[in-house]
Amino acid sequence: MNAKAPVSTAPPAAAAAGRLGVLLTCFALAALALVARAVNLQIMEADAWQDEGAAQYLRTVELPVVRGQINDRNGEPLAVSTPVTSLAAKPAKLLDAPGQTAELAGLLKVDADDLERTLASRQMRDFLWLRRHLTPETATALRDSGLEGLIFRREYKRFYPAGEVIAQVTGLTNIDDIGQEGVELMFNDWLRGTPGSQRVIRDARGRVIRHVERLRDAAPGRDLTLTIDLRLQYLAYRELQSAVLQHGAEAASLVLLDARNGDILALANYPSYNPNQRGVKPGDPMRNRALTDPFEPGSVIKPFIAAAYLEAGIATPVTPVDTSPGRLPVGEFTVRDIRDYGRLDLTGVLVKSSNVGMAKLALTVPGEHLRNVLERFGFGAISGTGFPGESPGVLRRRPRWTPLEQATLSYGYGLSVTLLQLAQAYGAIAGGGRLYEPRLLHRETPPATRSVLDPALARQLTAMLEAVVNTPGGTGRAARVPLYRVAGKTGTSRKNSEGVYQSRYFASFSGFAPVSRPALVLVVQLDDPAGDDYYGGEIAAPVFARVMAGALRILDIPPDDYDQGYAAVEAQP
Numbered sequence: 001m002n003a004k005a006p007v008s009t010a011p012p013a014a015a016a017a018g019r020l021g022v023l024l025t026c027f028a029l030a031a032l033a034l035v036a037r038a039v040n041l042q043i044m045e046a047d048a049w050q051d052e053g054a055a056q057y058l059r060t061v062e063l064p065v066v067r068g069q070i071n072d073r074n075g076e077p078l079a080v081s082t083p084v085t086s087l088a089a090k091p092a093k094l095l096d097a098p099g100q101t102a103e104l105a106g107l108l109k110v111d112a113d114d115l116e117r118t119l120a121s122r123q124m125r126d127f128l129w130l131r132r133h134l135t136p137e138t139a140t141a142l143r144d145s146g147l148e149g150l151i152f153r154r155e156y157k158r159f160y161p162a163g164e165v166i167a168q169v170t171g172l173t174n175i176d177d178i179g180q181e182g183v184e185l186m187f188n189d190w191l192r193g194t195p196g197s198q199r200v201i202r203d204a205r206g207r208v209i210r211h212v213e214r215l216r217d218a219a220p221g222r223d224l225t226l227t228i229d230l231r232l233q234y235l236a237y238r239e240l241q242s243a244v245l246q247h248g249a250e251a252a253s254l255v256l257l258d259a260r261n262g263d264i265l266a267l268a269n270y271p272s273y274n275p276n277q278r279g280v281k282p283g284d285p286m287r288n289r290a291l292t293d294p295f296e297p298g299s300v301i302k303p304f305i306a307a308a309y310l311e312a313g314i315a316t317p318v319t320p321v322d323t324s325p326g327r328l329p330v331g332e333f334t335v336r337d338i339r340d341y342g343r344l345d346l347t348g349v350l351v352k353s354s355n356v357g358m359a360k361l362a363l364t365v366p367g368e369h370l371r372n373v374l375e376r377f378g379f380g381a382i383s384g385t386g387f388p389g390e391s392p393g394v395l396r397r398r399p400r401w402t403p404l405e406q407a408t409l410s411y412g413y414g415l416s417v418t419l420l421q422l423a424q425a426y427g428a429i430a431g432g433g434r435l436y437e438p439r440l441l442h443r444e445t446p447p448a449t450r451s452v453l454d455p456a457l458a459r460q461l462t463a464m465l466e467a468v469v470n471t472p473g474g475t476g477r478a479a480r481v482p483l484y485r486v487a488g489k490t491g492t493s494r495k496n497s498e499g500v501y502q503s504r505y506f507a508s509f510s511g512f513a514p515v516s517r518p519a520l521v522l523v524v525q526l527d528d529p530a531g532d533d534y535y536g537g538e539i540a541a542p543v544f545a546r547v548m549a550g551a552l553r554i555l556d557i558p559p560d561d562y563d564q565g566y567a568a569v570e571a572q573p
Contacts, residue, residue, distance in 0.1 A: 064155050067177055068191040068221030070170055070184075072230040073263075073442050079170050079184065081156040081177070085139040086132045091119040093149025100147050104130075107141050132175050133157045158184075162230060164272035165237045168288035169228060169440075171388075172275035181286055183226065183440070185388050193221035225442040227263035232256055235550045236268035240524075243543045244270050248530030253290040254543075255423040256551060257521040259512055261447045262427065262436030264385075264420075265520070265551070267291075291385070294393040294416035295525075298493030299353045299475075299536070300510045301412040303461055304425060306346060308373040309361050310457045317460050318345045321357040328356045330407045335359045347464045351474040353490060355411040362410035367401030370409060376452040377425040377435065379417055384437045384448070393417045412493055423523045426510050429465070430487075430518035433458040462487050466515050476509065478541035481549045483559035485515035488544065490536035495528065504528045509540040513548055516560040522548050 070079035087108075094100050101119065105112035108131055122128050133155065134142070142150060158173045160166075171182020179188035195218055240252040256266035273285040280286070287293065309315040326340035341352050349357035362370065374380065380395030394416040396405070408414045420438055428435035433453035453461075465487035469476040475490040488511020494501040508525040512518045524543045533539055552559075 063195055063218045065193040065195050065218045065220045066156050069223045071225050072228045076230045077161050080159050082159055084133045084155055084157045086153045086155045087130045087134055088151040089128050089130050090126055090149040091123040091128055095119055095123060097148055104147055160275045164274050166233050167272045167275045168269050169267050186386060187224055191221045194219040227439050227442045229265045231554050232266040232551050236266040236547055239543050239547050240268055240270040243526060247539050249526045250528040252526045253419050255290050255419045255523045257423045257427050259427050259430040259518040259521045262438045264438055264440050290419040291387050292389040292391055294391045294418050295506050296413050296493045297417050298412035298491040300489050300491030300508050302350055302358055303489055304374055304377050305410045307453055307461055308365055308370050312365050312369055314364055315346045315361055317347045317464055320345055321349055321360055323354045323356040328359055330404050333404055335407055347467050350464050351468050351471045353475045358410040359407040362406045363403055367406050377428055378421055383420050383424055385440045391418055393421055419523045419525055422510050423521050426512055427521045428452050429458050429461050430512040430521055465489055475537040476541055478537055479509055479511060479544045481545055483561055484513045485561045486513045487511055487515050492536045505534040507534055507536040507540045509536050509544040514560040519557045520551055
């Protein structure tokens with residue numbers, strides 16, 4: 001008989017106790033592991049996890065500051081900043097909830113599919129700009145929508161009350177409120193100020209629920225006052241616009257100076273642009289052509305050449321000059337007048353604007369003297385306004401000029417100038433031989449000035465320029481202003497394209513008033529007028545007369561020619 005295997009006689013309770021012990025041991029080990037992990041998190045890795053948590057809700061944000069205001073000389077605003085709301089988002093948060101993208105697209109009036117693709121491609125970001133500078137209505141609708149993941153930021157938007165009238169002077173800022181053109185660029189650091197910064201806590205929807213600490217105080221931008229008189233700027237712009245439309249010109253520009261201190265009272269260009277419209281492309285309308293675009297001036301340069309003749313002692317206002325037969329060979333080139341003026345004195349040469357008469361005298365003066373006089377009047381150098389892109393023009397500085405160069409220079413070819421340079425130079429004649437540095441920034445300090453011509457010679461030139469306007473048959477008759485004595489000079493010059501002179505013209509007039517006590521200097525230019533009327537005396541002089549008359553009235557400058565003024569008024573149709 002086979003033996004059987006022994007059977008365990010351990011009680012069931014003992015086996016259960018063993019299994020319980022093993023289970024309790026496992027629980028104890030798990031508890032120890034949890035305690036160890038807690039200790040590690042709370043003590044060993046506390047700083048790291050605190051940083052991680054803070055990164056979710058603690059933010060350092062920039063405190064925007066208001067940009068300084070730009071004002072005209074009378075305190076009228078030219079550029080102001082207004083608070084606006086801008087919209088950003090956490091893309092992943094927006095995409096989490098179905099239907100949010102479509103609702104947001106409807107509020108922003110954009111394509112929902114395009115918006116969703118944009119959000120999906122950037123969903124790892126914590127911050128994505130969606131729309132800068134919202135309208136108040138859109139901002140309110142978005143805040144009330146309850147959409148998750150939207151972030152609202154306060155910013156400032158630049159506004160230009162005068163719009164296109166003074167756009168090339170003020171310039172404009174970009175979406176980040178940084179100056180891009182004109183005065184906004186020129187004085188960007190002064191106007192912009194310094195943004196502040198602080199730490200804040202945001203909730204899950206990106207809203208600020210607590211301000212933790214201020215890191216840097218904000219310093220608002222500082223205001224700026226220009227010498228511009230907005231009343232005169234409106235007047236100038238209106239007349240330029242009218243002249244361009246009337247004569248089919250490509251463009252027109254104007255500079256109005258205070259003859260007593262060099263302050264720029266108006267600086268207008270047409271066509272212009274609206275700086276309040278975002279997306280304006282840089283180009284021709286943005287250029288302040290009166291400062292940035294030099295041109296060959298033609299006959300408006302003749303008074304300064306005449307000054308060189310007077311100073312050199314080769315001529316007086318009554319020195320006779322034979323201009324017959326209306327042409328003058330100089331080498332292989334022939335200087336021409338539009339007709340044979342016969343025998344003239346130097347004053348008559350300016351009155352009739354005789355190229356032949358000016359060239360004959362130019363050939364008797366050393367070229368170095370001509371250049372020296374022109375340099376003294378500010379040609380060939382920037383004026384000192386500091387305006388971005390201002391051109392110095394072109395004035396040859398060769399040791400010796402050829403006879404042809406001297407001849408053509410005498411009636412405004414072979415050099416280039418800006419309208420501001422012309423205004424500054426005519427201001428020196430009006431100022432009795434003292435040249436003021438043009439000022440765009442209003443200051444209480446006396447203006448910079450220097451002597452460039454003997455006062456007696458300046459008075460002689462003034463009388464000669466008054467004759468240009470008042471003498472029957474003079475080229476400047478259309479520049480007369482009732483009740484005021486006016487002095488000035490016409491200019492008509494061909495445009496040069498790639499070294500070839502075209503049948504396209506610059507028409508200009510430069511002058512000042514009242515002659516007895518000069519207060520205003522005005523230079524007007526029309527670029528490429530259409531049709532047969534393209535002479536400065538025909539189309540630029542009338543613009544000069546209208547702007548000068550309005551400016552003298554607005555500034556309440558006393559008349560100095562009652563008798564002739566009333567006669568001129570009575571003679572008008």
